[in-house]
Amino acid sequence: MEITSNAFRERSARALKDADLQDALKNLKRGFQEKRTHAVARLPEFSDLQDRAVAIKDHTLGLLDFYLERFESKVEANGVRVHRCGTNEEARETILSICKDVGARTVVKAKSMITEEIAINDFLNANGVEPVETDLGEYIIQLRKEPPSHIIAPAIHLKRGQIADTFRQRHADFSPDRSLDAPRELVDEARQIMRRRFLSADVGISGANLLVAETGSVVLLSNEGNIDLARTLPRVHIVIASIEKIVPTLLDASVILRLLSRSATGQEAATYTSFVSGPRRPGEVDGPEAFHVLLLDNGRSALLKSEFEDMLRCIRCGACLNHCPVYGVTGGHAYGAVYTGPMGAVLTPLLEGRERAVPLPNASTFCGRCEEVCPMRIPLVSLLRRLREGQARAGSPPLLARLSLGLWAFCARRPALYHGLARLGVAFARRGRRRGFLRVWPRAGGWGGRFPAPEGTTFQAAFRGQRKRRP
Amino acid sequence: MTEARAAILGRLRERLGRPAAPPERLRAMRAEVDGRLADPPVHPLPARGRVAGEATVALFLRMAAEAKAETARIASAAELPEQVAPLVRENRGNEGLLATADPLLDGLPWEEAGIALRHGRADEGTRASIAVAAAGIAETGSLLLVATPESPMSVHLLADLHVVLLPVSRLFGTMEEALAALRREVPGLPSAAMFVTGPSRTADIEQQMQLGAHGPKQLRIYVSEGE
Numbered sequence: 001m002e003i004t005s006n007a008f009r010e011r012s013a014r015a016l017k018d019a020d021l022q023d024a025l026k027n028l029k030r031g032f033q034e035k036r037t038h039a040v041a042r043l044p045e046f047s048d049l050q051d052r053a054v055a056i057k058d059h060t061l062g063l064l065d066f067y068l069e070r071f072e073s074k075v076e077a078n079g080v081r082v083h084r085c086g087t088n089e090e091a092r093e094t095i096l097s098i099c100k101d102v103g104a105r106t107v108v109k110a111k112s113m114i115t116e117e118i119a120i121n122d123f124l125n126a127n128g129v130e131p132v133e134t135d136l137g138e139y140i141i142q143l144r145k146e147p148p149s150h151i152i153a154p155a156i157h158l159k160r161g162q163i164a165d166t167f168r169q170r171h172a173d174f175s176p177d178r179s180l181d182a183p184r185e186l187v188d189e190a191r192q193i194m195r196r197r198f199l200s201a202d203v204g205i206s207g208a209n210l211l212v213a214e215t216g217s218v219v220l221l222s223n224e225g226n227i228d229l230a231r232t233l234p235r236v237h238i239v240i241a242s243i244e245k246i247v248p249t250l251l252d253a254s255v256i257l258r259l260l261s262r263s264a265t266g267q268e269a270a271t272y273t274s275f276v277s278g279p280r281r282p283g284e285v286d287g288p289e290a291f292h293v294l295l296l297d298n299g300r301s302a303l304l305k306s307e308f309e310d311m312l313r314c315i316r317c318g319a320c321l322n323h324c325p326v327y328g329v330t331g332g333h334a335y336g337a338v339y340t341g342p343m344g345a346v347l348t349p350l351l352e353g354r355e356r357a358v359p360l361p362n363a364s365t366f367c368g369r370c371e372e373v374c375p376m377r378i379p380l381v382s383l384l385r386r387l388r389e390g391q392a393r394a395g396s397p398p399l400l401a402r403l404s405l406g407l408w409a410f411c412a413r414r415p416a417l418y419h420g421l422a423r424l425g426v427a428f429a430r431r432g433r434r435r436g437f438l439r440v441w442p443r444a445g446g447w448g449g450r451f452p453a454p455e456g457t458t459f460q461a462a463f464r465g466q467r468k469r470r471p
Numbered sequence: 472m473t474e475a476r477a478a479i480l481g482r483l484r485e486r487l488g489r490p491a492a493p494p495e496r497l498r499a500m501r502a503e504v505d506g507r508l509a510d511p512p513v514h515p516l517p518a519r520g521r522v523a524g525e526a527t528v529a530l531f532l533r534m535a536a537e538a539k540a541e542t543a544r545i546a547s548a549a550e551l552p553e554q555v556a557p558l559v560r561e562n563r564g565n566e567g568l569l570a571t572a573d574p575l576l577d578g579l580p581w582e583e584a585g586i587a588l589r590h591g592r593a594d595e596g597t598r599a600s601i602a603v604a605a606a607g608i609a610e611t612g613s614l615l616l617v618a619t620p621e622s623p624m625s626v627h628l629l630a631d632l633h634v635v636l637l638p639v640s641r642l643f644g645t646m647e648e649a650l651a652a653l654r655r656e657v658p659g660l661p662s663a664a665m666f667v668t669g670p671s672r673t674a675d676i677e678q679q680m681q682l683g684a685h686g687p688k689q690l691r692i693y694v695s696e697g698e
Binding site for chain 1: 500650673676
């Protein structure tokens with residue numbers, strides 16, 4: 001997709017006024033946060049597994065050149081064609097040439113963020129190959145010509161009425177009088193359409209959750225079963241994965257899988273977890289006859305041994321999005337990028353270029369919930385701060401912001417001055433108070449023009465008072 | 472393409488500081504990787520999955536039910552035709568039952584129960600299917616289904632009703648144990664090994680879970696005492 005992250009401010013302002021979007025985003029709490037909390041609480045070993053998982057990934061990344069070679073030789077021994085692609089363009093060309101070689105007209109796709117990253121759909125369409133998204137959420141947004149707004153729930157920004165309208169417009173074969181009020185009816189209609197697509201497609205394309213060097217296996221997770229159908233039914237299958245998805249062994253993969261589903265949807269396990277090790281074997285009557293694995297770099301290698309290497313541990317569970325107060329009100333489209341929320345605010349500038357995503361490192365309150373829920377213990381706040389520091393060094397924040405921050409830093413380094421000014425500020429603000437809110441406050445537009453007035457004294461004074469009462 | 476191959480490896484080696492590393496250091500690194508692959512470190516298994524005997528069965532039944540699978544215990548596979556017949560008749564018409572070719576299913580009195588058993592891969596008309604699991608995992612209530620010439624993967628994916636027989640002897644505590652047992656039988660791994668936890672589902676519409684997104688709407692598991 002086209003990266004439009006620099007319009008974050010305008011898009012997020014629009015998102016805040018979009019009543020349907022705000023309604024849809026309320027489902028984040030019920031759908032994701034509570035289920036994750038419950039699932040993590042049920043596995044007392046969760047934190048130990050996190051330590052293990054971090055160690056596994058760090059070990060692998062430190063020896064990635066060797067593990068890459070070992071994975072490739074294993075997967076080739078399984079009868080798979082391996083293609084290494086440095087850039088998005090190379091990946092697109094490789095996929096197209098595989099499709100052309102087999103005369104493919106339609107391709108069924110499993111939901112995969114990396115195929116969004118390489119923007120394969122537009123490219124295939126432009127070259128006479130029709131890509132069909134098969135994950136229900138991804139299919140809905142493909143019909144609506146929208147990008148995904150969440151890495152695991154691509155249509156989370158939509159309400160059922162909007163989806164029903166889309167189906168009515170685009171599914172001309174169905175009776176116009178049919179009922180589409182219930183989610184069940186929408187799911188059944190999509191299922192019916194997708195059946196024929198799966199059975200008639202020439203090529204299936206999927207991403208990968210993990211690549212296992214020990215056995216040359218690709219690990220694929222889904223709840224709908226669409227990935228396994230897209231893999232099993234067409235005669236050619238293409239997996240595209242970025243190089244940092246490699247883990248050494250099946251036992252290592254198991255550790256990460258225990259974290260992934262719980263962090264993503266709060267499930268004990270994804271409905272379908274498949275270890276796929278090549279094309280169909282002699283005697284088998286389904287499964288692809290040809291199997292390709294594309295290994296994509298697109299900026300990953302540049303992060304190794306950099307101050308952003310921790311980001312390469314990301315397993316794309318979406319927990320940081322689900323718990324981010326900024327994502328929770330702006331939704332994913334405001335980010336104008338493939339990857340959204342806190343992980344996207346880090347990854348987009350790193351992969352697409354700092355200058356193309358200037359507002360994203362600032363689209364965070366630094367509250368730290370993302371770090372708290374990250375199964376791979378990625379220090380997202382520190383990474384965002386490093387990106388901001390880079391911006392400051394490059395002189396990119398506006399002059400006013402830099403001057404105000406400079407003034408604040410000057411005062412903060414002088415406690416007596418700081419406390420004096422804080423007391424003065426509170427006293428002044430209390431005078432301007434009307435019904436608990438300040439009428440006039442400079443640059444408070446983002447707070448809806450109603451900035452809460454201070455209730456009592458300064459935090460420091462209140463803290464001292466409390467310490468006196470409860471020593 | 473070979474150019475891209477060399478380029479990525481070159482970039483990785485550059486970033487990881489390899490060009491400056493002495494040859495014996497590189498040899499040691501490769502040996503570390505090969506050693507870890509040949510003799511993988513074992514990670515501790517969660518306490519929940521460390522079960523034995525009847526507790527394993529109980530845990531499996533509980534977790535599978537939590538994942539919205541239907542479960543039942545039977546004494547032996549011989550009970551299957553009678554058990555499955557009403558399901559196939561009532562819900563799916565009488566188009567027959569697509570089965571994986573398995574000695575545990577083949578000799579059973581299907582015709583007497585009014586069921587036409589078929590083999591092969593599934594197609595658009597497949598409404599009901601039956602298979603035998605390679606393993607069950609108590610920790611998560613999952614089934615392990617494996618691609619073989621006798622057991623095409625589409626059998627497990629296209630039917631509305633999917634019935635699976637799981638002999639108690641194939642029940643393990645964890646995924647790790649099931650994979651280890653599988654690898655003892657199939658060196659390397661089969662072309663596809665799929666762990667299934669409950670029927671297919673989606674929550675893509677307003678975060679409300681609906682069963683039967685693309686795969687089976689109903690998963691019924693029979694845990695049998697004998698093989």
